[in-house]
Amino acid sequence: MLSKILVGLDGSSHSFKALEFALELAVLKPEIKLTAVCVVGFSRDLALFAGLSPEQYNAFLKEKASKTLAQAENMANQKGIKISTCVLEGDAAEMLSKYARTEGFDHIVVGGRGLSNIKGMVLGSVSHRLLYQAPCPVSVIR
Template sequence: MGFKRIMTCVDFSHDITNRVLTVSGELAQLMKAKILLTYVVEREVPLLISEGIVLPKVELEKFEGMYRLLEDKSREKMEGLARELAEEWQVEVKPVVLVGEPFDMILEKAEEEGADLIVVGSHGKKGIERLLLGSVSEKVARKAKCSVLVVR
């Protein structure tokens, strides 16, 4: 079985991101596959808004500005990572920055792009947050329509 479109998901945590990139690079080079290097900017509704307290429009605009800046900085970082990965492993890499709930966005983009393998890191949420919500990698592995490789 050969993979031709590998969706590689990163979260910028140094150790796990490096391992995910190495595994994806090796696989893509071996199988002559294209990498879709993916990062999701998680848009969280501010706690006050989710509790039913409405913030003034000016405050909401500050949140929007913060998310736009975060998206722009994430795109810059992803373009750099994509160049490094492409040069190191001599593979085609397309950087993608998505905004939303990470596991939903990963699954949606994987299907849209026809990914036949999703590579994710095993770490992320910890403690009670992981117990209540589950990790992104666990949700992706359970719900993806293609193969998933969880890197530890």
């Protein structure tokens, strides 16, 4: 029985489709508690590549995550649904799995394709890795 759903957002159109799916579930079953999470994957190499200090780059990523979560809150408010938000730092699949486990989520919803880079293609997508790491069922929305 669904009671707590974790939605992984990265700002991509697929992640917002995942949010729309979770919001529709919450419309059908109002007792569902939704939490939208953005994971900031800081990389010193990417910061240097972008010509920023690590501190500047990390601040940029956190600001982007905050804007993404604000958009999620707006989408939820338009449907009359309360949603919690959270920014985590680290590897997206690992952090979403860990957060779901420690906070007792019974379902994770993510987009099928996100804002990945070459590293993501080599190591495997977040959604693919979540299917194996998550402590609960995962819905991948395309």
